[in-house]
Amino acid sequence: AQSVTQPDIHITVSEGASLELRCNYSYGATPYLFWYVQSPGQGLQLLLKYFSGDTLVQGIKGFEAEFKRSQSSFNLRKPSVHWSDAAEYFCAVGGVDYKLSFGAGTTVTVRA
Amino acid sequence: GAVVSQHPSRVICKSGTSVKIECRSLDFQATTMFWYRQFPKQSLMLMATSNEGSKATYEQGVEKDKFLINHASLTLSTLTVTSAHPEDSSFYICSASTTETQYFGPGTRLLVL
DSSP states (O other), X not given: OOEEEOOOSEEEEETTSOEXXXXXXXXXXXXXXXXXXXXXXXXXXXXXXXXXXXSEEEOGGGOEEEEEGGGTEEEEEESSOOGGGOEEEEEEEEOTTOOEEEXXXXXXXXXX | OOOEEEEOSEEEEOTTOOEEEEEEESSSOOSEEEEEEEOTTSOEEEEEEEEXXXXXXXXXXXXXXXXXXXXXXXXXXXXXXXXXXXXXXXXXXXXXXXXXXXXXXXXXXXXXX
């Protein structure tokens, strides 16, 4: 069975500082990995995805993520956070049936 | 591209009534649509998977007679919450996909009084 762990429930970061959100997955084969962002009361927006190839993936809004098979991780990073990045972030893993398993989410608060 | 809409965005209904939620892929044809439920400050829980023209596949613990899903075309899926009760109040989100990537709708907030 596939599963995702996001160890950090809540992260507070200063505007302009760097951000890293952790994601660990469990899956028996090569996973499809995703990061989504959700603003309050909204649906999910795809930030980036990894299927194969280059393990450093660039996404929208200046985000990137690195797939590390040896650590079963797919951490999300942004070099300089903007106040508009305050949101809920979900890591997800998918398999051949295209179903997604989501992590519990990490709430990001940006302080001025 | 890859825009998914949901209607209505929020609905309030009386206990015992039925509510229909529409999910549309606006600029692509979705072979598969998914329905999720999200409780406050929690992650998404997959309710069911639907493929155009075939019966939906429900996740364990989801009552298929209560949550009726119809996937009539490659761009439209509907979720009907039948005989709604207050415990059905939640945020319902759909997604549409062609392959491995799911694109999500904005969600529907259901409040059952």
